[in-house]
Amino acid sequence: MHALEVESLTKQYEKGPLALNNLSFTLDEGEIFGLLGPNGSGKTTLISIITTLIEASSGEVKVFGSKVARSNLLTKRLLGVVPQEIVSHGFFTVNEILNFLSGYYGISNNQEHIDYLLHNMGLYPHRNKKVSQLSGGMKRRLLICKALVHKPKLLLLDEPTAGVDIELRNSLWDFVRELNRNGCTILLTTHYLEEAECLCDRVGIINHGELLRLGKTRDIIKDFTEKEFELELANEKVDMTKNPYFLRKEGVINYFRVPSNMDFGGFLSNVQIDIKDIKDFKVREGKLEDAFLRVLGDGNHE
Amino acid sequence: MNKPSVFLPFWFLYKKEVGRFVRVIGQTIFTPVINSFLYLLIFGVSLGRSINMDSEYSYLAFLIPGLIMMSVLNNAYQNTASSIVTSKFHGDLQDLRTVPLSPIQIVWAYAFGGLSRGLLVGVITYIVGSIFYYVQEAGFLFPHSAIYLLAFLIIGGVSFAFLGISVSFWARNFDQMSAVSAFILLPLTYLGGVFYSIDILHPFWRQLSEFNPLLYFINGVRYGLIGVSDVSAPKALLVLVISMFFLLALALRSIHRGHYTRW
Numbered sequence A: 001m002h003a004l005e006v007e008s009l010t011k012q013y014e015k016g017p018l019a020l021n022n023l024s025f026t027l028d029e030g031e032i033f034g035l036l037g038p039n040g041s042g043k044t045t046l047i048s049i050i051t052t053l054i055e056a057s058s059g060e061v062k063v064f065g066s067k068v069a070r071s072n073l074l075t076k077r078l079l080g081v082v083p084q085e086i087v088s089h090g091f092f093t094v095n096e097i098l099n100f101l102s103g104y105y106g107i108s109n110n111q112e113h114i115d116y117l118l119h120n121m122g123l124y125p126h127r128n129k130k131v132s133q134l135s136g137g138m139k140r141r142l143l144i145c146k147a148l149v150h151k152p153k154l155l156l157l158d159e160p161t162a163g164v165d166i167e168l169r170n171s172l173w174d175f176v177r178e179l180n181r182n183g184c185t186i187l188l189t190t191h192y193l194e195e196a197e198c199l200c201d202r203v204g205i206i207n208h209g210e211l212l213r214l215g216k217t218r219d220i221i222k223d224f225t226e227k228e229f230e231l232e233l234a235n236e237k238v239d240m241t242k243n244p245y246f247l248r249k250e251g252v253i254n255y256f257r258v259p260s261n262m263d264f265g266g267f268l269s270n271v272q273i274d275i276k277d278i279k280d281f282k283v284r285e286g287k288l289e290d291a292f293l294r295v296l297g298d299g300n301h302e
Numbered sequence B: 001m002n003k004p005s006v007f008l009p010f011w012f013l014y015k016k017e018v019g020r021f022v023r024v025i026g027q028t029i030f031t032p033v034i035n036s037f038l039y040l041l042i043f044g045v046s047l048g049r050s051i052n053m054d055s056e057y058s059y060l061a062f063l064i065p066g067l068i069m070m071s072v073l074n075n076a077y078q079n080t081a082s083s084i085v086t087s088k089f090h091g092d093l094q095d096l097r098t099v100p101l102s103p104i105q106i107v108w109a110y111a112f113g114g115l116s117r118g119l120l121v122g123v124i125t126y127i128v129g130s131i132f133y134y135v136q137e138a139g140f141l142f143p144h145s146a147i148y149l150l151a152f153l154i155i156g157g158v159s160f161a162f163l164g165i166s167v168s169f170w171a172r173n174f175d176q177m178s179a180v181s182a183f184i185l186l187p188l189t190y191l192g193g194v195f196y197s198i199d200i201l202h203p204f205w206r207q208l209s210e211f212n213p214l215l216y217f218i219n220g221v222r223y224g225l226i227g228v229s230d231v232s233a234p235k236a237l238l239v240l241v242i243s244m245f246f247l248l249a250l251a252l253r254s255i256h257r258g259h260y261t262r263w
Helices: A043-050 A073-078 A094-104 A111-120 A136-148 A166-181 A193-199 A217-224 A264-271 A288-301 B007-023 B025-050 B059-090 B092-098 B103-137 B146-170 B174-190 B203-209 B213-226 B233-257
Strands: A002-012 A018-028 A032-036 A058-063 A079-082 A154-158 A185-190 A202-207 A210-216 A226-233 A246-250 A253-259 A278-284
Touching (some): A002 A185, A018 A058, A043 A058, A043 A154, A043 A185, A166 A185, A185 A193, A210 A217, B103 B146, B174 B213, B213 B233
Parallel strands (some): A032 A185, A079 A154, A154 A185
Antiparallel strands (some): A226 A278
16 A cells, blocks of 8 residues: 555645646655655645645545545544644643644553653753743754654655754654654655755655656666766876866866766776776765756756 | 544643633633623722612622623633634644544534633632622622523533634634624623613614624523523523524634634
């Protein structure tokens, strides 16, 4: 069974833009999927439709085979969502908020799990503070605790690391991996490409509400990026500028850009250089960021 | 998966609602009680002495039930309305859409929260009123019909809590909220017979007053407490039960179709 099925989803805002245009994709149970797109590409609209905050113009969404709707409480129990915008709560402490929320999911005594979440998110020492007393980063961590009180099977993370410091970002990534190992399927939306490259098995790239590319993260990088080789030559007299892959030269260092499926052996035989002339070399692999920009660029030219 | 409890989610939302007004007890309980106290002092004790009621009851006894009902209605409305509006302001109202609470659970949890605050202020108003009454009349104010009294108080509190839910879910900003209070609720409350009997009005105004639903709430409680009313108590009860179901439907609809977005 798919953890999430998005079928021909379209959202046309009243007097507004077409936010989603016939979007379809599925998430397998147990994977971490990254939905990538620039600001305003439709990521948050999609999350809002899955959580029934807004209604789709057409198409449907199924969570573990059950169609989401405002009246479908089953899918709400399976879903956890970390919204992009920081939420405040006026009157209650962190611990009280999490206990109330557990109650809404029908869990009356959840303190052990709440403490586990608070420890993992570094909020345990702050559990008796009101939300207004927390820093921005802590509020974001509280959002993550809130999404997890009922041990959801599908977690939607909408830009969870926007404006978060590096230390927290790394601990958050570790925690996301741990949740995933424990059986939670994860949909991550981000425009922070390093995050997706580091966490996601598969990614989809959307822009203007349309899915431009979908596939394994590694494959997308391979298909849409090039490798760079950096050769430090023993002898400055060796001229490599006529090589078809030659990019530029800085002293004894020559840069080459090759297709990402070409390995170093193939490159050597191709350029016909004597191994003795090479003093040192480095390989710079393509990044998801390069692939992303390339896909978006191609999309704009179409 | 175990069959999920229907009661627990409702109970936790109700607990949160009560917890909320207890946290700001100065605004939610003490302020309305001081209001009632001032009304009793100014109208009941000071001016009331010079008002001749032509009946066995003093103006103070006439005023107390009206003030009790006004407190219950106002506070039940204020509780749901301000809770939802603050949630819109903080952005956490959207949580209600993502958690597995049905509209019927949400409406009743909020309504009982509002009723709890309304009754609490109502009971304190009754106690303060009784003290004034004892000082002035050297007697106690026992309910004429406890069943009618309770029925009107509960139906009134629940109805106005429903109204608070409906208005605050539909409202898009603070202006709309205060417009409803200032142009609809406040005039209806003051013209609903808290301070006077509609018998003293010109027949035209008397007939017009009969379209004011607040008249039935206030006179219902007056009947329950001192056995005097401008309208028949069973008729008033019937009208109010019907209006309560209408307001319930309105509140449920507002949960379905209202605005959850942040202000």
